[in-house]
């Protein structure tokens with residue numbers, strides 16, 4: 001099975017195989033749980049008066065809160081359940097899911113470096129029999145039909161065609177299985193992507209979808225939404241803090257502009273496989 005099937009996918013793998021950004025590594029070192037997504041919730045602004053480390057810890061706390069909210073939406077998962085973290089980064093959300101539910105978690109990534117990093121983490125944490133990471137493509141996962149109780153994408157759907165993605169999930173999710181994604185999507189009401197959204201696309205080499213594309217592709221693939229939560233207001237404080245931190249990457253203004261001008265939403269969608 002060939003994993004990287006297009007020049008586009010190869011360029012994404014190259015990006016993540018090189019990535020060593022302090023905004024991800026220094027935050028991960030706070031607790032040993034490494035995230036590749038943004039944060040939600042109110043900021044404790046008193047951290048700005050303290051040492052740099054306090055700001056890093058606060059950003060990490062908000063990113064961890066984001067992953068907790070995603071897991072809240074998976075519903076009841078038995079210790080015998082099986083979950084898939086699709087686009088698993090350095091494994092943060094996978095380890096949190098295993099801790100919460102005690103279940104088996106597989107993570108997949110098209111970056112071999114991320115797969116190796118997170119498998120090393122699984123060994124250090126003593127959970128390598130329960131949490132495993134694989135070099136695989138989310139459009140062709142190799143998992144057995146109907147074998148999963150839950151799947152999530154924590155900010156990774158903007159790298160793939162949603163029709164192909166949800167067709168694959170409809171195949172591998174068991175009937176009644178839950179799908180959850182947190183994503184940034186552009187606002188169809190405003191027409192084409194705004195300049196700020198285009199800047200985000202260029203920065204990460206991704207292709208942010210319109211909001212409508214999620215619901216159309218879900219409806220076409222036996223995925224019925226049960227919850228849609230607009231997290232836009234909840235993520236703005238994270239970006240305001242990040243913009244003032246020593247680990248800002250230069251993309252902060254684009255996110256703040258896109259969220260504030262209404263052209264971009266930060267959305268959680270939970271759906272059941274029928």
Ligand code: GPP
Pocket residue numbers: 021023024035036037038155156158183184200204206208249251
């Ligand atoms: C964050 O990862 C997520 C992405 C790169 C996908 C784009 C997300 C959108 C909502 C548009 P990261 O934690 O590696 O990013 P950064 O290095 O900027 O913190």
Ligand code: MG
Pocket residue numbers: 023024035036037038
């Ligand atoms: Mg990050």
